[in-house]
Amino acid sequence: MKLKLFIVALFCSVLSWGQIAAWDFTGEGSTTNTTSTADVYNASLDASNLLTRGAGAAYSGAGNSFRTVGFQNNGIATTNTDYFQFTLSASAGNTLSLTTLDARFAGTATFAASPGVSSQFAYSLDGTNFTLIASSQITIGTPATLTQINLSSISALQNVSDAITITIRYYASGQTTTGGWGFNSPTSGQYGLAIGGLFLLQLQIQLQQILQFQVVLFVLMRQLVLLFLCLLQVQVHLLGILIQLNYQMLLEVLLLL
Numbered sequence: 001m002k003l004k005l006f007i008v009a010l011f012c013s014v015l016s017w018g019q020i021a022a023w024d025f026t027g028e029g030s031t032t033n034t035t036s037t038a039d040v041y042n043a044s045l046d047a048s049n050l051l052t053r054g055a056g057a058a059y060s061g062a063g064n065s066f067r068t069v070g071f072q073n074n075g076i077a078t079t080n081t082d083y084f085q086f087t088l089s090a091s092a093g094n095t096l097s098l099t100t101l102d103a104r105f106a107g108t109a110t111f112a113a114s115p116g117v118s119s120q121f122a123y124s125l126d127g128t129n130f131t132l133i134a135s136s137q138i139t140i141g142t143p144a145t146l147t148q149i150n151l152s153s154i155s156a157l158q159n160v161s162d163a164i165t166i167t168i169r170y171y172a173s174g175q176t177t178t179g180g181w182g183f184n185s186p187t188s189g190q191y192g193l194a195i196g197g198l199f200l201l202q203l204q205i206q207l208q209q210i211l212q213f214q215v216v217l218f219v220l221m222r223q224l225v226l227l228f229l230c231l232l233q234v235q236v237h238l239l240g241i242l243i244q245l246n247y248q249m250l251l252e253v254l255l256l257l
Contacts, residue, residue, distance in 0.1 A: 018196065018198075019040055019194055019195070019196050020040070020041075020042040020044075020045060020088070020195055020196065020197040020198075020199075021038050021040055021041050021042065021045065021049070021086070021088060021194070021195045021197075022038060022039055022040035022191040022193065022194035022195070023036055023037075023038050023039060023040075023051055023066070023183065023185075023191060023192055023193045023194070024039045024185050024188065024189065024190065024191050024192070025064050025065055025066055025183055025184060025185040025192045026064050026185045026187070026188040026189075026190075027064065028064065028065065028066065029061060029062045029063050029064060029065035029066060029067060029182075030061060030062075030063050031061075032059050032061075033059060033066060034052075034053060034059055035050045035051060035052050035053075036050065036051040036066050037049055037050055037051075038050070038051070038086075039191070040191075040194075042197075042199070043091075044090060044091050044094050044096075044199045045088055045089060045090065045091065045096075046089055046090070046091040046092070046162075047087040047088055047089035047165050047166075048086075048087055050086070051066060051084060051085070051086045051183075051193065052084070052085050052086070053068065053070075053083075053084060053085070054070075054080075054081045054082055054083040054084070054085065054169070055081045056070045056080065056081035056082035056083075057070040057071070057081070057082045057083055057084060058070055060180045060182070062106070062107075062180055062182070062184075064106075064184055064185050064186070064192075065106055065182050065183060065184045065185075065192070066084065066182045066183040066184075066192065066193075067106075067107065067180050067181060067182030067183075067184075068082065068084075068180070068181065068182055069178050069179065069180050069181075070082040071111070071171075071172040071173065071174060071179070071181050072173060072174075072177050073173055073174055073175055073176060073177055074173060075118075075173050076118055076120050076132070076136055076171045076172070076173050077171075078122050078130040078131075078132065078169075078171075080171055082171070082172075083169040083170055083171050084169065084170040084182070084183070085167060085168065085169045085170075086167075086168055086193075087165050087166065087167050087168070088165070088166045088168070088195070088197070089162065089164065089165040089166065090160065090161070090162045090199060091162060092162050093162065093201055094162055094199045094200065094201055095159045095160060095161055095162065095199065095200050095201075096159075096160045096162075096166070096197060096198075096199055097152070097157065097158040097159055097160070097197055097198050097199075097200070098151040098152070098154070098157040098158075098160075098166070098195060098196070098197045099150075099151055099152045099196040099197050099198065100148055100149065100150065100151060100152075100194075100195070100196035100197075101121060101133075101148070101149040101151055101168075101194070101195050101196070102146065102148050102149075102191070102193070102194045102195075102196075103119070103145075103146045103170070103183060103192065103193050103194075104143060104144070104145050104146075104183065104184050104185065104186065104190070104191075104192045104193075105117070105119070105139070105142070105143060105144045105145075105146075105172075105181060105182065105183060105184055105192075106142050106143040106144070106181075106182070106184035106186075107142050107174070107179060107180045107181030107182065108142070108176070108179040108180045108181070109141075109142060110175060110176050110179050111142075111174035111175055111176050111179025111180065111181050112139070112140065112141050112142040112144065112174060112175070112179075112181070113140070113141075113175045114140050114175075115138070115140065115175075116138045116139050116140035116141075116174075116175075117138065117139050117140075117144065117172055117173070117174040117175075117181060118136040118137070118138050118172065118173045118174075119136060119137050119138075119139065119146060119170070119171070119172050120132055120133065120134075120135070120136040120137070120170075120171050120172075121133045121149065121168055121169065121170050121171075122168070122169045122171065123154070123156070123157060123166060123167065123168050123169075124166070124167040124169075125156060125160070125164050125165075125166060125167075127165065127167050130167075130169060131156070133149060133151070133154065134149060134150075143184055143186060151195075151196075151197075159200070168195075170183075
């Protein structure tokens with residue numbers, strides 16, 4: 001019982017989860033903001049807390065926003081240079097798992113006109129090779145809010161070691177080649193971009209592996225015990241047959257006498 005309580009206490013002490021990084025763009029965008037500093041950035045993260053721009057996504061002015069006129073109407077591809085980007089990395093001794101991604105946008109009416117704006121994120125574990133996340137979401141009109149993106153189903157973004165930096169990029173394609181579009185906070189306290197995740201200490205990972213090994217070992221031992229009992233039953237049965245045969249032989253000998 002004490003061991004179980006110790007394990008529970010250890011688990012609770014090394015596990016943390018929730019919103020790990022978020023940007024409130026209130027007050028930004030009216031003057032040049034080539035980068036934006038996260039308003040929430042978990043202490044267990046040690047990468048840059050800046051939201052940055054690709055070469056093709058230069059600053060475009062708009063209140064409470066992180067916007068560009070660089071997004072085109074030529075579709076989404078990871079080779080495009082019109083993107084917004086941020087990085088996440090667990091601090092020493094931790095592993096990082098990403099769970100959710102939320103985003104709000106605003107832009108020019110012409111860029112967001114029907115059939116709408118396609119938005120899609122991508123991730124990379126080396127900063128060079130990017131993989132698009134799920135399918136693009138299409139929104140019509142401005143402002144717009146994406147349906148929350150589930151990252152927990154992406155195995156590459158689970159239990160990422162402290163030696164790896166995760167890079168996330170946002171791509172968009174709308175209805176004009178020069179229309180403004182970007183992250184937006186409608187009111188103070190509403191995050192235009194937010195990422196959920198959790199951290200596990202390496203010790204917790206090792207403990208989980210030990211417990212999993214013990215479970216496997218227990219199952220194997222149980223199977224061996226069952227096998228031993230089956231063999232014992234066979235031996236008892238054979239012994240019974242042998243005794244019966246010897247008894248019959250003894251009777252036959254006595255009858256001959």
